[in-house]
Amino acid sequence: xxxxxxxxxxQPPKFGLLLLQIFILGLFCIFALRLWYLQIHRGEEYAIxxxxxxxxxxxxxxxRGLILDRNGELLAVNEPAYAxxxxxxxxxxxxxxxxxxxxxxxxxxxxxxxxxxxxxxLVKPFEPLILISDIPFDQMAEIEANRxxxxxxxxxxxxxxxxxxxxxxxxxxxxxAEANEAEMKKDPDLALGDEVGKQGLEFMLERPLRGGKGRxxxxxxxxGRKLDERMLRNPRAGQExxxxxxxxxxxLAMDWLKxxxxxxxxxxxxxGQLHALVSSPSFDSxxxxxxxxxxxxxxxxxDPMHPLQNRAIQSVYPPGSVFKPCVAxxxxxxxxxxxxxxxxxxxxxxxxxxxxxxWRRGGHGKVNFERAxxxxxxxxxxxxxxxxxxxxxxxxAKACGYGVKSGIQLPHEKGGNIATREWKRKRFGVRWQGGxxxxxxxxxxxxxxxxxxxxxxxxxxxxxxxxxxxQLLKDDRVEVLGRVPLRDxxxxxxxxxxxxxxxxxxxxxxxxxxxxxxxxxKTGTAQVVRLTDELKKLKDKDIPYKYRDxxxxxxxxxxxxxxxxxxxxxxxxxxxxxxxxxVVKAVIEYLFNGVTLKKPAxx
Amino acid sequence: xxxxxxxxxxxxxxxxxxxxxxxxxxxxxxxxxxxxxLEDGMTVAPYYQKQLLWGLMGMAGMLVVxxxxxxxxxxxxxxxxxxxxxxxxAVFFMGKTIYGARRWLDLGFMNFQPSEMAKIxxxxxxxxxxxxxxxxxxxxxxxxxIGVGLIPAGLVIRQPDLGSGLSILMILGGMILYHGMTPKxxxxxxxxxxxxxxxxxxxxxxxxxxxxxxxxxxxxxxLGAGYHIIQSEIAIGSxxxxxxxxxxxxxxxxxxxxxxxxxxxxxxxxxxxxxxxNMFLLTMFCIFLYQMVVIARDxxxxxxxxxxxxxxxxxxxxxxxxxxxxxxxMPVVGIPLPxxxxxxxxxxxxxxxxxxxxxxSMRRFLFKx
Numbered sequence: 001x002x003x004x005x006x007x008x009x010x011q012p013p014k015f016g017l018l019l020l021q022i023f024i025l026g027l028f029c030i031f032a033l034r035l036w037y038l039q040i041h042r043g044e045e046y047a048i049x050x051x052x053x054x055x056x057x058x059x060x061x062x063x064r065g066l067i068l069d070r071n072g073e074l075l076a077v078n079e080p081a082y083a084x085x086x087x088x089x090x091x092x093x094x095x096x097x098x099x100x101x102x103x104x105x106x107x108x109x110x111x112x113x114x115x116x117x118x119x120x121x122l123v124k125p126f127e128p129l130i131l132i133s134d135i136p137f138d139q140m141a142e143i144e145a146n147r148x149x150x151x152x153x154x155x156x157x158x159x160x161x162x163x164x165x166x167x168x169x170x171x172x173x174x175x176x177a178e179a180n181e182a183e184m185k186k187d188p189d190l191a192l193g194d195e196v197g198k199q200g201l202e203f204m205l206e207r208p209l210r211g212g213k214g215r216x217x218x219x220x221x222x223x224g225r226k227l228d229e230r231m232l233r234n235p236r237a238g239q240e241x242x243x244x245x246x247x248x249x250x251x252l253a254m255d256w257l258k259x260x261x262x263x264x265x266x267x268x269x270x271x272g273q274l275h276a277l278v279s280s281p282s283f284d285s286x287x288x289x290x291x292x293x294x295x296x297x298x299x300x301x302x303d304p305m306h307p308l309q310n311r312a313i314q315s316v317y318p319p320g321s322v323f324k325p326c327v328a329x330x331x332x333x334x335x336x337x338x339x340x341x342x343x344x345x346x347x348x349x350x351x352x353x354x355x356x357x358x359w360r361r362g363g364h365g366k367v368n369f370e371r372a373x374x375x376x377x378x379x380x381x382x383x384x385x386x387x388x389x390x391x392x393x394x395x396x397a398k399a400c401g402y403g404v405k406s407g408i409q410l411p412h413e414k415g416g417n418i419a420t421r422e423w424k425r426k427r428f429g430v431r432w433q434g435g436x437x438x439x440x441x442x443x444x445x446x447x448x449x450x451x452x453x454x455x456x457x458x459x460x461x462x463x464x465x466x467x468x469x470x471q472l473l474k475d476d477r478v479e480v481l482g483r484v485p486l487r488d489x490x491x492x493x494x495x496x497x498x499x500x501x502x503x504x505x506x507x508x509x510x511x512x513x514x515x516x517x518x519x520x521x522k523t524g525t526a527q528v529v530r531l532t533d534e535l536k537k538l539k540d541k542d543i544p545y546k547y548r549d550x551x552x553x554x555x556x557x558x559x560x561x562x563x564x565x566x567x568x569x570x571x572x573x574x575x576x577x578x579x580x581x582x583v584v585k586a587v588i589e590y591l592f593n594g595v596t597l598k599k600p601a602x603x
Numbered sequence: 604x605x606x607x608x609x610x611x612x613x614x615x616x617x618x619x620x621x622x623x624x625x626x627x628x629x630x631x632x633x634x635x636x637x638x639x640x641l642e643d644g645m646t647v648a649p650y651y652q653k654q655l656l657w658g659l660m661g662m663a664g665m666l667v668v669x670x671x672x673x674x675x676x677x678x679x680x681x682x683x684x685x686x687x688x689x690x691x692x693a694v695f696f697m698g699k700t701i702y703g704a705r706r707w708l709d710l711g712f713m714n715f716q717p718s719e720m721a722k723i724x725x726x727x728x729x730x731x732x733x734x735x736x737x738x739x740x741x742x743x744x745x746x747x748x749i750g751v752g753l754i755p756a757g758l759v760i761r762q763p764d765l766g767s768g769l770s771i772l773m774i775l776g777g778m779i780l781y782h783g784m785t786p787k788x789x790x791x792x793x794x795x796x797x798x799x800x801x802x803x804x805x806x807x808x809x810x811x812x813x814x815x816x817x818x819x820x821x822x823x824x825x826l827g828a829g830y831h832i833i834q835s836e837i838a839i840g841s842x843x844x845x846x847x848x849x850x851x852x853x854x855x856x857x858x859x860x861x862x863x864x865x866x867x868x869x870x871x872x873x874x875x876x877x878x879x880x881n882m883f884l885l886t887m888f889c890i891f892l893y894q895m896v897v898i899a900r901d902x903x904x905x906x907x908x909x910x911x912x913x914x915x916x917x918x919x920x921x922x923x924x925x926x927x928x929x930x931x932x933m934p935v936v937g938i939p940l941p942x943x944x945x946x947x948x949x950x951x952x953x954x955x956x957x958x959x960x961x962x963x964s965m966r967r968f969l970f971k972x
Contacts, residue, residue, distance in 0.1 A: 010737070010905055012899055012900055012902065012905065012908040013781060013782055013783050015783055016780070016781035016782060016783055016912065017781075017896060017899065017900050019780060019781065020781065020892075020895075020896045020899070020912065020915055021893070021896055023892075023919060024889050024892045024893055024896070024919075027888075027889065027892075027919070027922065027923055028885060028886075028889045030932070031885050031926055031927075031930065032882065032885060034930045034931075034932060035839075035873070035878055035881045035882065035885070035930070036878065038836060038839050038840040038930065038931075039839060039840055039842055039843055039844065039873070039877060039878040039881065040843070040844060040878055042840055043840055043841070043842070043843035043844070043878075044843070045840070046836065046837050046839075046840025046841040046843075047840070047841040047843060049837045049840075049841065050837050050838070050841035050853055050854055050859075051853075053834075053837065053853070053854065053857070053859050054853040054854075054857055054859075219853075219857065220857065221639070221857040221858050221859075222857060222858040222859045227857075
């Protein structure tokens with residue numbers, strides 16, 4: 001044994017032992033210093049980073065305010081839609097993920113990449129960048145099932161606008177669509193993929209309708225799985241809108257305009273509330289909220305019937321004879337009408353070298369104030385117009401709300417045109433001439449009005465001269481914007497003349513007669529072009545569509561304290577009574593008798 | 604030989620106690636490290652139970668190792684060495700391939716890593732050779748010692764397992780430093796090592812180069828290769844002075860910390876126990892190492908002293924490299940922290956080696972008569 005351990009005399013290497021102790025000391029010092037540096041010196045900084053890792057926030061969507069008609073019928077609602085987002089920070093391989101998403105959804109990779117690169121600067125860190133704002137349920141299910149293999153993909157349920165009567169209400173409600181870059185820059189509350197009102201009430205009342213997003217904080221693990229969550233701020237649902245529109249009336253009027261281009265306005269004559277505001281043809285609001293393809297957009301924009309145009313407020317037409325009550329009012333207001341005085345109409349009036357014809361070739365014979373309105377005698381108004389002159393006529397027309405915007409809460413309203421001497425000189429460089437007075441007096445020439453203005457004027461004639469702001473919401477208070485400068489007895493004269501137009505034996509609006517209802521009206525036939533003699537010889541149906549006259553009908557209807565003003569226009573509808581009358585009649589029947597008259601099928 | 608009571612008295616009790624403290628800290632920390640939160644509460648993977656089981660087996664092994672006289676290893680050193688080399692060769696032909704590396708021998712009841720055995724073997728053969736060197740090492744003797752070490756180290760590196768291969772060389776290197784060398788050799792080495800280091804760059808795999816580059820600038824690739832380092836520093840740093848408390852580390856519970864029950868286990872500890880806990884652990888490790896120095900000093904034969912030095916370096920390098928990596932002072936290398944990181948065979952070997960140095964300490968009286 002001792003033989004084996006012959007080195008018993010030797011001592012362990014002294015230097016080696018010292019070296020080991022130095023190693024231990026070195027180990028201790030280096031790590032102690034490093035621990036102090038990490039945990040004490042920079043501890044706070046790392047604590048913040050750990051919190052950033054662990055806690056995330058996201059927006060909670062607020063449902064957009066519902067929109068209902070005056071009877072509580074739902075018009076615009078919210079439906080859940082599945083949006084596919086990408087949290088960049090969680091995604092391991094963005095390119096591969098986008099390729100996979102393209103495989104699932106069929107959206108081209110290039111489109112997704114474009115969206116990603118455009119959106120990356122617009123989302124906050126750890127917030128999902130919305131790649132596709134609306135994916136079908138079956139695709140959503142497939143992606144959800146594979147989500148763990150593709151960290152960073154995030155499916156969020158968000159409300160999406162749906163219009164139950166997309167076509168019927170399109171011009172009033174407008175539509176929502178994904179917010180664009182400019183809108184997001186202007187409004188920091190908007191995030192990528194958010195819906196924002198682009199037209200109509202959705203646009204005008206965007207703020208109250210949108211409500212306020214909530215904010216939620218939650219804890220995530222490394223794969224982005226949500227654990228504990230806590231609401232930091234509750235979402236605030238958008239405000240509900242109760243429209244003054246009567247859905248059934250709107251539908252009825254739209255049905256009557258089917259196949260035509262035109263507009264119908266039904267206004268409560270005392271409050272200014274609109275019960276119907278129809279423009280035909282229309283488009284489907286829903287097409288916009290789910291995103292139009294460029295082709296669909298081009299088709300809508302280039303449609304010769306201009307379905308995007310809201311004809312009730314955005315299109316201007318020569319009023320034709322529906323302007324005559326206004327000219328008559330100007331005569332009364334200026335004391336230039338003698339009620340007993342008669343004018344002899346022989347079918348035409350000569351002014352200088354020009355002959356101005358009455359619509360009735362043979363003439364009306366002797367006409368007084370009332371008969372001139374009832375039978376719409378042009379010659380009477382030529383003479384009145386000549387007497388009044390442009391200054392008085394245009395001042396009065398403007399006081400009646402013509403030539404100015406009505407202030408309705410819809411975008412892009414047009415004010416129309418009421419000409420003045422200065423206007424003509426500026427516009428054409430030509431001075432006002434006597435013939436211009438005559439044309440103006442029968443609602444032709446430079447005068448352009450919207451159907452809404454006509455309805456508002458009629459309302460003013462029967463409500464004591466109040467020029468009301470047209471309202472679209474049931475709760476809007478009555479706003480009187482102005483007064484027509486006529487005394488009550490003068491207003492009564494015009495109203496009476498309009499009533500005689502309906503119930504008189506020779507009135508032009510006899511088709512509006514409704515039992516038990518006080519109805520008055522005025523027809524109008526507005527020339528689009530001055531017809532050549534050649535065309536004048538043709539029968540109505542042979543005149544090319546675009547040369548045919550526009551048909552106007554305006555009316556009031558009153559019973560038991562309920563008063564309405566109605567205006568209807570049918571583009572190229574030929575004659576006021578036959579072209580625009582039937583729809584007004586149907587409206588009156590509905591309003592007072594609850595009857596829904598169906599438009600007879602075209603033969 | 605009748606049982607000698609002095610065998611018990613001379614056991615280095617502090618070392619044994621520290622081993623148990625460190626092992627206990629490790630199992631407790633594993634309980635937290637293998638837990639993670641789900642939507643409906645916490646789930647704990649059973650790593651801590653397995654580690655406990657391996658530890659009990661290791662302790663049994665430790666007792667066995669303490670029973671026989673370590674001096675027998677001196678005669679067994681060379682046979683053991685060649686047996687190990689044969690097994691390492693056998694791995695090439697019969698080894699199991701896991702994760703693309705051929706490192707395991709299937710023994711039927713367990714997968715056995717001959718490279719672990721090579722680490723034990725190298726410190727026995729190192730002690731055997733160096734204990735007989737009466738003088739400081741000159742060039743030829745140094746070359747001989749390193750040459751012996753290169754046989755198993757080379758075989759392990761070919762598996763490929765660069766980490767274990769380098770460990771073998773580093774344990775041997777540590778023992779050579781312990782022994783000492785002539786000033787001439789020392790100067791030559793001091794001058795040539797820095798010159799050789801850049802050369803070694805060309806022998807590294809691409810992923811190894813990547814790790815080194817990432818270590819130099821982790822921010823360059825925060826979600827890729829730099830992720831481990833960044834998350835580890837966040838975990839430890841956010842523990843601050845007192846830590847977040849047991850089971851309350853968000854970095855580990857929410858799985859931001861990678862490899863949290865193996866290589867980065869000490870980061871979990873740092874997050875939950877803070878600077879205070881880390882300093883405790885570091886102090887424990889240092890006293891633990893110091894006890895081996897004591898044993899090496901008091902051993903009454905040179906073989907025992909060199910054995911203790913070998914075991915010292917076995918643990919020292921692991922502690923240095925693992926904590927250096929976790930604290931962001933070194934590139935990411937897959938070296939576990941003794942008793943703290945999860946690992947079956949590593950735990951067995953750890954206890955086995957503790958048994959070996961205790962063996963040396965308890966038999967020192969034999970020469971003090």
